[in-house]
Amino acid sequence: MSSIGTETPAQPAATEISGAPGAAPGGSTGRRMLRLPQQTLARNLLLALAFGVILYLLSESLSSFNNLRLATIAYYFTALAGLTVLTGLNGQISLGHGALMAVGAYATAILVGRTGFPLGAALAAAAAITAVVGVVVGAAASRLRGPYLAGATLAFAIGLPGLADKYPSAFGGENGLTVAPPTPPSALGATFPLERWEAWIACLCALIVFVLLSNLLRSRVGRAFRAVRDDEVAAQLAGLNVARVQVLAFVVSAACAGLAGGALVVVTQLAAPGAFDLSLSLALLTGIVLGGLGSLAGAVWGALALVYLPQWSDDIAHSLSLSNNVQSNLPLALYGIVLMVVIVAAPRGIQGALHGLFGVARTRLRKNPSTPTEEGA
């Protein structure tokens, strides 16, 4: 994170930035440019493969309920990774990401439930549809700064779920739309647990987002995001179309949120407004702050926190045998306290704190000549 600011602002002209997000930008100018993206892609694919194997082994060993948890962590990661690109790397705040997840969720529910799309196609379409919504929101957002942007996205988060109530015949009102659970392919055997299959789908979404985003972040587009965040005037002087870069960041981030919403529907079999209230949008923002802004590893920590914190606080509340009212509301309070503690004690989030710890450990190892000074913790 700290080194990002010292990188030179991206050089390519704005027209090149608007290339397809996710893919390694082809047709670059220098030789260096040609070589690096390919290496990045190969490395990220290898990494994703390794994670895929770990996740596969994990899902095989987990109970059904923990597979469901794994799936939840995976779809939270998908959304948080997108949000951390927007907020951490591009400097735009969004309090409306829960609403973007709702767009993806309803798109998936309608495509699978009503028109009989195959699930994979529906999830891809959900990401695409949400990306289109992201263009609209992003275009508005690129004209707003700071608290005004927060306010506008906040309004989006509050207003959009209301559409479900406004058009109950299309969106099922407060009751929402129910979708049949995904059927595991028969090749996996008749007793293959449904929860494991759901975890696989959600983890696959997370891995795809991981590969695409980690590529994007190393590319000139990623550098453009950071340049705009660090100094809009400098970025403009360097030839960047600031508004366009900001819209692009919003679109990338929205597509991730849409895919996450679709994965949520796979896990819960339900798209209902209650899932996408303001507290979800705030929880997502909390997640990236807790995890560490601007890094994909931080998004993993954030996803873990969003799944485990409410549960642990719930357990604590129950073990204290308090009165019903306090017991039901304590989890929220504890959630807030943890957030405050992390912000005070580790302003760069869990990932930043770990980074710091490992950094100290590494310096100590280097000072001791008898220990191999190989990198990595």
Next chain:
Amino acid sequence: MKKRSRAAAGVAGCLVAAALVASGCGSSGSSSSAPGVTKTTVLVGSHQPLTGPAAPGYSEIAPAAKAFFQYLNAQGGVNGRKINLIYKDDAYNPTKTVTVVKQLVLQNKVFAIWGGLGTPTHTKVVDYLNSSKVPDLFVSSGCPCWDDGTKHPYTFGWQPNYTIEGKILGQYIKQKFPGKKVGVFYQDDDFGQGGLAGLKQQLGPQIVSAQPYQPTVTNVAPQITAIQKSGAQVLVDFSIPAFTALERLTSFKLGYKPQLVVSNVGIDPTTVGGLLKAFSKGKANTALIEGAITDAYLPSPTDSSNGWIQLFKKIHDQYDAKAPFDGNVEYGMASAYTFAQALKNAGKNLTRQDLVDAVNKGGFTGPGLVPFRYSKTVHGGYGGGAIAVIKNGQIVVTGKPMVTDPSTGPITASTMKPAQPGDNGIVKP
């Protein structure tokens, strides 16, 4: 390069940590024939609105049921097994219901679900519970959707089907207020729509306006204004307590004073009175629901001459004294009693199928004013109710118990003789 592999190591570290955390929270196994059952215990789960729009009043139901089970356990339990009830908050939010019910079934490994509360919430887990073959007993909702034993063999309702309630209330309105215009204010889901269907069947064109509300939108002025404009002289609420209170305050502000009729679930005087006080900052109270007509299938909680009320009050004072003794507490205990009876009838060698078979066989007793309708195909609960009114802030049963079915069947007087509780409340077969 260094930076990248460091980040990668960070991500990998996260995932390993995730694996450790996830696998560390394993679940305890059970050694018996069915999940959640041992020789001495049976584990039961439930989802309840402990927070959120439906929490006022309804959040007392599960603690009351737990108190009843504690009392029963102190007497030796059912068939030698103590009943352990765990209930989780879903905030009346269907998405949370899905999560907590899956947690109860997969992680806590409950034997059965008791009294899952709410129509919009419970409808989202019925398919899951039935495909997992988890007995889903006595849903705390009168949605007509629990009534189909062929489609959902593991799910059973408990309170009267809302269409039955609508029919009984509708018939009474037709007889008592012939030719008067009727307005309906209802929750826009299977709860309100089920009630409206029963009312329409009886009242037909007498209904001049039917206005739905969403349980998350607290401004109900548009609906009440529309009903007032339609000239309705009788107003029927198929609403949860919070929305009965909102309707009352809105009507009061608009100067609209129709004869009020409220479905059973929306009128508990303690709950609605408390909400009226809270919403109006102490200015309103049960005076706003005085004279309201409703229906009852259980004795009034203030009827201290009733043996069941005496028993429930005793248990309440011993195990649940923090909550006010009202219709919600009575509801929780009465439903828990039926559950215990079903467990008893299922026999000593308990399996999930045994429990379902026991309910299908029926033959339950209890505090109810009317009989249950259980059979292999009919899974609805109580078959009717008696007309009651709110007098001095209390429910007073005034009519004779009536029974009917949720389709076009006639409404007839119930011939059931009220049951008495066994000695010390021990569950009778």
